[in-house]
Amino acid sequence: MAENLTRASYTVESLLAVTVRVFNERGYDGTSMEDLSRAAGISKSSIYHHVRGKEELLRLAVGRALDALFGILAEPKAVEGRPVDRLEHVVRRTAEVLLAELPYVTLLLRVRGNTTTEQWALERRRDFDHRVAELVQEAVGAGELRVDVEPRLATRLLFGMINSVVEWYRPGQRGSEGLPDAVVQLAFGGLRAR
Amino acid sequence: MAENLTRASYTVESLLAVTVRVFNERGYDGTSMEDLSRAAGISKSSIYHHVRGKEELLRLAVGRALDALFGILAEPKAVEGRPVDRLEHVVRRTAEVLLAELPYVTLLLRVRGNTTTEQWALERRRDFDHRVAELVQEAVGAGELRVDVEPRLATRLLFGMINSVVEWYRPGQRGSEGLPDAVVQLAFGGLRAR
Numbered sequence: 001m002a003e004n005l006t007r008a009s010y011t012v013e014s015l016l017a018v019t020v021r022v023f024n025e026r027g028y029d030g031t032s033m034e035d036l037s038r039a040a041g042i043s044k045s046s047i048y049h050h051v052r053g054k055e056e057l058l059r060l061a062v063g064r065a066l067d068a069l070f071g072i073l074a075e076p077k078a079v080e081g082r083p084v085d086r087l088e089h090v091v092r093r094t095a096e097v098l099l100a101e102l103p104y105v106t107l108l109l110r111v112r113g114n115t116t117t118e119q120w121a122l123e124r125r126r127d128f129d130h131r132v133a134e135l136v137q138e139a140v141g142a143g144e145l146r147v148d149v150e151p152r153l154a155t156r157l158l159f160g161m162i163n164s165v166v167e168w169y170r171p172g173q174r175g176s177e178g179l180p181d182a183v184v185q186l187a188f189g190g191l192r193a194r
Numbered sequence: 195m196a197e198n199l200t201r202a203s204y205t206v207e208s209l210l211a212v213t214v215r216v217f218n219e220r221g222y223d224g225t226s227m228e229d230l231s232r233a234a235g236i237s238k239s240s241i242y243h244h245v246r247g248k249e250e251l252l253r254l255a256v257g258r259a260l261d262a263l264f265g266i267l268a269e270p271k272a273v274e275g276r277p278v279d280r281l282e283h284v285v286r287r288t289a290e291v292l293l294a295e296l297p298y299v300t301l302l303l304r305v306r307g308n309t310t311t312e313q314w315a316l317e318r319r320r321d322f323d324h325r326v327a328e329l330v331q332e333a334v335g336a337g338e339l340r341v342d343v344e345p346r347l348a349t350r351l352l353f354g355m356i357n358s359v360v361e362w363y364r365p366g367q368r369g370s371e372g373l374p375d376a377v378v379q380l381a382f383g384g385l386r387a388r
Contacts, residue, residue, distance in 0.1 A: 136385075143387060144386070145385050145386060145387050146379070146383065146385060146386070146387050148379060149376045149379055149385070150376070153373070153376050154376070154380065154385060156358070156362055157355050157358070157376065157377060157380055158385070159358070160355045160356075160357070160358020160361070160362070161352075161354045161355035162354075163358065164351070164353070164354020164355070164357065164358055167354070168350055168354070179347070182343045182344070182347050182348070182351065183351060185340070185342060185343055186348065186351055186352075187385055188384045188385050188386045189340065189384040189386060190380065190381060190382045190383040191339050191343070191348060191352070191381055191382050192278065192338070192339060192340070192382045192383060193337060193339050194340075
């Protein structure tokens with residue numbers, strides 16, 4: 001029984017990896033179950049053995065990215081300490097999760113459509129952004145962040161910078177190990193020498 | 195004759211505005227001349243009177259964004275003074291051009307494909323980024339920027355922040371008049387209060 005569960009979850013896991021690659025290449029709307037079957041090298045009925053269809057695969061894939069992102073907000077360093085330090089932790093860890101779960105976060109950031117699952121993903125992304133915006137607001141209130149930039153605008157620009165990574169980062173690229181640090185240094189300290 | 199030229203150029207201008215909207219909504223690949231004819235409310239032969247086809251419309255549209263961006267690099271404040279001040283000018287003006295030419299820059303940033311025009315647009319975007327990366331490098335050399343962030347990485351994160359604006363900015367949105375200032379303040383000074 002345990003053996004079976006392990007094999008079954010391995011299969012969903014590897015199916016998901018293939019699915020995410022195909023969704024990112026062709027777009028969710030442009031991908032058929034036929035495409036997934038071909039890319040995974042297994043029959044459509046084998047896929048249906050594990051999931052109800054394409055939309056469930058999308059939910060599992062973006063769910064993985066969302067769980068990783070929301071997990072950050074529950075980490076001790078995100079809930080204890082000065083607001084600015086908690087914010088810095090969240091920014092650094094968001095960049096780390098983005099690199100560790102690159103295809104899943106890429107898919108999440110490209111979700112646009114009108115299915116229930118896509119609407120749910122957009123809603124959870126907004127929740128996450130909102131939680132971070134609250135942290136920015138808290139840090140402004142504590143006098144730890146500059147007050148001349150509006151908190152929601154600052155949050156958007158901050159995520160714009162972090163999320164842009166999915167557009168240009170290629171795994172193994174030189175200098176990528178320093179990426180989360182660079183994001184934190186730029187976001188909190190700015191480019192200018194002091 | 196002058197009257198004719200004015201009418202003709204007005205027509206191309208308004209055709210372009212419609213084209214860019216449709217390209218941004220449906221994607222360049224997903225748009226047919228039929229779609230453009232319908233959206234513009236003029237016949238396909240009227241469109242062909244002005245341009246050779248869809249690819250020429252793309253070239254005119256992304257060319258408009260590219261001309262505006264390269265125009266920044268020729269402005270007096272981009273060529274005279276300390277490197278850090280020139281860089282700051284370029285960053286502020288890039289944000290301003292993005293807002294002023296939002297649909298055109300959005301289209302430029304979404305170009306991905308394999309036509310000659312798309313390849314040309316990608317190449318010119320890389321040129322622009324490269325010119326800015328040189329300015330970053332120059333400012334680092336002059337000791338005006340922090341040295342612990344690699345210049346190419348800094349340039350990418352900087353543009354990631356600026357370019358993200360096309361994803362979330364809606365014309366007329368509250369607080370948008372302060373956007374170029376906010377970008378400059380965040381990019382050069384960072385979020386942290388001093």
